[in-house]
Amino acid sequence: SQTIHQWPATLVQPVGSPLSLECTVEGTSNPNLYWYRQAAGRGLQLLFYSVGIGQISSEVPQNLSASRPQDRQFILSSKKLLLSDSGFYLCAWSKGVPDTQYFGPGTRLTVL
Amino acid sequence: AQSVTQLGSHVSVSEGALVLLRCNYSSSVPPYLFWYVQYPNQGLQLLLKYTSAATLVKGINGFEAEFKKSETSFHLTKPSAHMSDAAEYFCAVSERNFGNEKLTFGTGTRLTIIP
Numbered sequence: 001s002q003t004i005h006q007w008p009a010t011l012v013q014p015v016g017s018p019l020s021l022e023c024t025v026e027g028t029s030n031p032n033l034y035w036y037r038q039a040a041g042r043g044l045q046l047l048f049y050s051v052g053i054g055q056i057s058s059e060v061p062q063n064l065s066a067s068r069p070q071d072r073q074f075i076l077s078s079k080k081l082l083l084s085d086s087g088f089y090l091c092a093w094s095k096g097v098p099d100t101q102y103f104g105p106g107t108r109l110t111v112l
Numbered sequence: 113a114q115s116v117t118q119l120g121s122h123v124s125v126s127e128g129a130l131v132l133l134r135c136n137y138s139s140s141v142p143p144y145l146f147w148y149v150q151y152p153n154q155g156l157q158l159l160l161k162y163t164s165a166a167t168l169v170k171g172i173n174g175f176e177a178e179f180k181k182s183e184t185s186f187h188l189t190k191p192s193a194h195m196s197d198a199a200e201y202f203c204a205v206s207e208r209n210f211g212n213e214k215l216t217f218g219t220g221t222r223l224t225i226i227p
Contacts, residue, residue, distance in 0.1 A: 001209075032213050042219065043202065043217050043218060043219035043220050044156075044202065044217040044220075046214060046215075047214060049214065051193065051213055071208075075155055088153075090155055090156065094213070100146065100161055101215055102158070103148075103155035103156040103157070104155050105155050106153070106155050107156060108153065
């Protein structure tokens with residue numbers, strides 16, 4: 001069966017510091033991968049998605065970036081965090097177009 | 113373009129009462145429709161999905177939803193609410209276009225169960 005991991009689970013970072021969140025999927029190959037952000041009291045905002053290694057589509061211009069160095073690994077990064085980057089970050093994968101997306105447990109990021 | 117509207121950001125029902133969470137969609141082509149549930153500080157879990165088979169879809173935990181094309185709706189129901197149903201619920205749509213890899217989510221409905 002397939003599983004999706006995210007780490008860290010929680011993170012507290014000062015404004016201006018860098019960020020790296022990691023997501024990995026097990027049990028499938030060539031999945032579509034997604035990064036979402038969920039701010040307090042708001043819905044899900046799609047940040048990036050990827051249909052293959054090195055292929056990244058950005059949905060929202062901001063100070064975040066994403067990379068997919070391996071087939072089942074998706075990384076969300078920032079060089080300098082802003083207060084507005086605080087939120088709950090969710091990674092998801094799917095197989096097929098379109099198909100159900102399966103979500104990881106999330107990372108709670110607090111920028112102080 | 114695909115979009116979803118969830119009416120009511122907060123819904124409260126008594127334990128044992130009917131749960132009805134509303135979702136209306138907009139899609140230029142036949143859609144796939146999904147309901148997800150999110151418990152506090154967790155990821156989203158799929159409740160059910162509509163993919164053009166039966167219009168009445170049954171999901172986990174006793175939930176079901178009915179696809180009504182004429183009303184562009186996909187409302188989520190459960191006959192009898194349980195305390196464990198307290199969570200946030202998201203409706204999502206995906207258009208059946210080749211190359212469309214994205215789901216569009218509604219803003220969510222927080223369900224509170226009154227003992």
